[in-house]
Amino acid sequence: MSQIYKTDDLIASDIDAYLDLHQHKxxxxxxxxxxxxxxxxxLIGRLLYDSKMIFEDQLAALEADSKKVGTQGQEIDFALLVxxxxxxxxxxxxxxxxxxxxxxxxxxxxxxxTPGHEQYTRNMVTGASTADLAVILIDARKGVxxxxxxxxxxxxxxxxxxxxxxxxxxxxxxxxxAVYDAIVADYTAFAASIGITDFTSMPISGFKGDNITANSxxxxxxxxxxxxxxxxxxxxxxxxxxxxxxxxxxxxVNRPNLDFRGFAGLIATGxxxxxxxxxxxxxxxxxxISRIVTLDGDLQQAVAGQSVTLCFADExxxxxxxxxxxxNTPCEVSxxxxxxxxxxxxxxxxxxxxxxxxxxxxxxxATVGQPKYQxxxxxxxxxxxxxxxxxxxxxxxxxTDRAIPFEAYADNHDLGGFILIDKMxxxxxxxxxxHFSLRRAQNVHWQATDISREHHASMKNQKPAVLWLxxxxxxxxxTIANIVERKLARMNRHTFLxxxxxxxxxxxxxxxxxxxxxxxxxxxxxxxAKLMTDAGLIVITAFISPFSAERDMxxxxxxxxxxxxxxxxxxxxxxxxxxxxxxxxxxRAGQLKNFTxxxxxxxxxxxxxxxxxxxxxxxxxxxxxxxxxxxx
Amino acid sequence: MTQSLTHLRRLEAESIHILREVVAEAEKPVMLYSIGxxxxxxxxxxxxxxxxxxxxxxxxxxxxxWKFRExxxxxxxxxxxxxxxxxxxxxxxxxxxGINPFDHGPLHTDMWKTEGLKQALDLxxxxxxxxxxxxxxEKSRAKERVFSFRTANHRWDPKNQRPELWRLYNARKAxxxxxxxxxxxxxxxxxxxxxxxxxxxxIVPLYFSAPRxxxxxxxxxxxxxxxxxxxxxxxxxxMKSIRFRTLGCYPLTGAVxxxxxxxxxxxxxxxLTTTSERQGRAIDKDQAASMEKKKQEGYF
Numbered sequence: 001m002s003q004i005y006k007t008d009d010l011i012a013s014d015i016d017a018y019l020d021l022h023q024h025k026x027x028x029x030x031x032x033x034x035x036x037x038x039x040x041x042x043l044i045g046r047l048l049y050d051s052k053m054i055f056e057d058q059l060a061a062l063e064a065d066s067k068k069v070g071t072q073g074q075e076i077d078f079a080l081l082v083x084x085x086x087x088x089x090x091x092x093x094x095x096x097x098x099x100x101x102x103x104x105x106x107x108x109x110x111x112x113x114t115p116g117h118e119q120y121t122r123n124m125v126t127g128a129s130t131a132d133l134a135v136i137l138i139d140a141r142k143g144v145x146x147x148x149x150x151x152x153x154x155x156x157x158x159x160x161x162x163x164x165x166x167x168x169x170x171x172x173x174x175x176x177x178a179v180y181d182a183i184v185a186d187y188t189a190f191a192a193s194i195g196i197t198d199f200t201s202m203p204i205s206g207f208k209g210d211n212i213t214a215n216s217x218x219x220x221x222x223x224x225x226x227x228x229x230x231x232x233x234x235x236x237x238x239x240x241x242x243x244x245x246x247x248x249x250x251x252x253v254n255r256p257n258l259d260f261r262g263f264a265g266l267i268a269t270g271x272x273x274x275x276x277x278x279x280x281x282x283x284x285x286x287x288x289i290s291r292i293v294t295l296d297g298d299l300q301q302a303v304a305g306q307s308v309t310l311c312f313a314d315e316x317x318x319x320x321x322x323x324x325x326x327x328n329t330p331c332e333v334s335x336x337x338x339x340x341x342x343x344x345x346x347x348x349x350x351x352x353x354x355x356x357x358x359x360x361x362x363x364x365x366a367t368v369g370q371p372k373y374q375x376x377x378x379x380x381x382x383x384x385x386x387x388x389x390x391x392x393x394x395x396x397x398x399x400t401d402r403a404i405p406f407e408a409y410a411d412n413h414d415l416g417g418f419i420l421i422d423k424m425x426x427x428x429x430x431x432x433x434x435h436f437s438l439r440r441a442q443n444v445h446w447q448a449t450d451i452s453r454e455h456h457a458s459m460k461n462q463k464p465a466v467l468w469l470x471x472x473x474x475x476x477x478x479t480i481a482n483i484v485e486r487k488l489a490r491m492n493r494h495t496f497l498x499x500x501x502x503x504x505x506x507x508x509x510x511x512x513x514x515x516x517x518x519x520x521x522x523x524x525x526x527x528x529a530k531l532m533t534d535a536g537l538i539v540i541t542a543f544i545s546p547f548s549a550e551r552d553m554x555x556x557x558x559x560x561x562x563x564x565x566x567x568x569x570x571x572x573x574x575x576x577x578x579x580x581x582x583x584x585x586x587x588r589a590g591q592l593k594n595f596t597x598x599x600x601x602x603x604x605x606x607x608x609x610x611x612x613x614x615x616x617x618x619x620x621x622x623x624x625x626x627x628x629x630x631x632x
Numbered sequence: 633m634t635q636s637l638t639h640l641r642r643l644e645a646e647s648i649h650i651l652r653e654v655v656a657e658a659e660k661p662v663m664l665y666s667i668g669x670x671x672x673x674x675x676x677x678x679x680x681x682x683x684x685x686x687x688x689x690x691x692x693x694x695x696x697x698w699k700f701r702e703x704x705x706x707x708x709x710x711x712x713x714x715x716x717x718x719x720x721x722x723x724x725x726x727x728x729x730g731i732n733p734f735d736h737g738p739l740h741t742d743m744w745k746t747e748g749l750k751q752a753l754d755l756x757x758x759x760x761x762x763x764x765x766x767x768x769x770e771k772s773r774a775k776e777r778v779f780s781f782r783t784a785n786h787r788w789d790p791k792n793q794r795p796e797l798w799r800l801y802n803a804r805k806a807x808x809x810x811x812x813x814x815x816x817x818x819x820x821x822x823x824x825x826x827x828x829x830x831x832x833x834x835i836v837p838l839y840f841s842a843p844r845x846x847x848x849x850x851x852x853x854x855x856x857x858x859x860x861x862x863x864x865x866x867x868x869x870x871m872k873s874i875r876f877r878t879l880g881c882y883p884l885t886g887a888v889x890x891x892x893x894x895x896x897x898x899x900x901x902x903x904l905t906t907t908s909e910r911q912g913r914a915i916d917k918d919q920a921a922s923m924e925k926k927k928q929e930g931y932f
Contacts, residue, residue, distance in 0.1 A: 016896055018903075019896060022822075024638055026636065027639035027642050098775045099767050103822065108823070110818055125795075125797070126796060130798065251649070252652045254684070256684055262684075266645055301635070303635045303637070305637050305641075306637065307652075307681070356804065358802065361656070417798045419797060419800050421804055426802070428794040
């Protein structure tokens, strides 16, 4: 049966002809989705086995393992072929994304094998992001389950257009057509409700090999294709990508000497020819393609999916992160978007906190707004949410610190798909997909005013600044800030003191002390401080501001040199001993939640402009030191 | 006009993309060069990625002093032709203690390769190292990321790997931490051979069959490549027509009997063979899940 997939005769008789045949293979990446017991690993093992990707030594090991830990009695347990890591072999489950490879005469296949349980939405989304096709497995004995709905929703979310519904374990329901028909009818109704209108269904048995490489004699009532022939012939959308407008994110500027300047990248969509007019975004500058350079000689044309180096006829600015587009069909540029976010980190999303956002070849700073709603991946219901935690999916607005070229994810995965990276841990914390740019980004403009910030400052005869005092509760921030302001007033300086407690009585009275609220608290204070520096003031702030990410965010809002981070440094023991407001006592007694230093972390500044050790200096001395630094 | 890209062209474009991402984002990248066929393909892809500039990083060979002589011969030639600096590191401690595959078993790999690699990376302060590992080689490799994150102690934590979506790789790291990057993750052994054939890439002649002096040890056919091979009393190497499917330290690398003298013949044999590529490697069978354990310790 499997002979048809390996042309042993041709290999033996005419290897050159065989090689020629295989140089023209195409590639299909697919993902298999199923619940824990749907027989997913078994199916993949079966595909590897039937396409003869299993060698004798592996088979011998497999047979030995099957007897030892297999779940199929004396028969070969194909699942053992693909369950890789030692830990999961013991637990009998797959715990991460694994990639498998096999090839037939017509195609090379890359299979992303991902686990099915709910806590691993992250892995499935990861595996699906590079897939052209999804095989959704259903256990014929169980029918459409919650997991099936979840997997289908994720497949739709990631935008996989080719869907195969494989009703597995048909051998265990007596190859009954009625069972199969009922499941397909069930699934059709559900699929339509989430927008999957087109899919191919087939009854199979991965364990027995029915309808895998060829149509099974056990199910003569089924006239559609077997799985492997379907995978070999299904149309992949590669040619559709070439028909789209030209886009290439610039990866690297190749400048080996003064005579050569090329822009290296992988073409996301479209086709480019020598002589074509291009536009670089976001700058909007235009030029013509003078050369398409490769090691194998210059090309006349290059298409989506190729990695090339482009040269321009004119010396226009272009660097990593920018996007080269067709001159007359450029993409949009914006700094505010509506997006779907899949949260992938143990630590929950913090609306307002800046994360790195990587899209194409560009990395920018971005903040995520509070979710408009979260999606229950089992029922597709929209739920109200303040944040997103591990494996949660929600729709959120995102604001970037500068305008970036983009396209809707539905049109272009390379220019519409992004990841978020935690600035402290560098972990990839989320994946996101752009829906569209927010109109307000296009419609809200900066109104030019006649009195500039320089004018404001010069009228006050001073340089604006932000003295940002950070430290534990009870460190002495408010006391020192107050003395600093008093002294500055005496020196005729125009100041304003923003105090943590005071701001919470008004501007921020709607905020509590969760991590998310602390982030928003600091963001608002930062924006207020920024307006005050525009008015020419010296702003003194006294906030615990426990997270370095937000302190860095405020720093980035200010003009260079105007932000002074001052760590009012005291040990926790000392602060707790002072306990001016009795808060530590309450926190220790469990009456106060999320108290910095007790059950909420304080991230001390690594490189503050100043560090005041309150165990060595009095408040008065500290204030003098700060002023000496501000006005040398 | 629509142009259909073959699987090899897609793999090539993906690998070039990965190589360029690392050069754009890492501070001090290096390419680990083991002189084998996978390294040869990786080096070829690097030439393509940065043409007309030479690849903007050095090659690093973590040497065990026990490679085949023909491998050493190709090493400098390949680096010269690519216009790249070649760094060779031999673990001084392993050298001083005379660690060898005959007397020291697993310690040989541990000291020369695992420790040697860590030493070399620390010595030069490389923050990203390209390796020629493929996901199809071995089960625990199937889950390896393209960008594999390592702690400051070079440890790999399989439970704490960054998700990789689309073509987006997160290369950010703290000081002291590093990345191992595998540009040919998605290539199979057959892809490698087909690409070598298609592109005319030079590889070590040991991949082709020739009469060579051999002895049998623990079911492996070993080649007596130099006079350091301890022959048993009365043992005389037998000339056999052999070739190698993978290349490592000669006393640890099993040969196959073969008559394949050309690339198409090698590919033909590979396709008709019934054993996997790593079967000739003594290192994988030392213990159950051995590769996974070695990787956690810092082996590539």
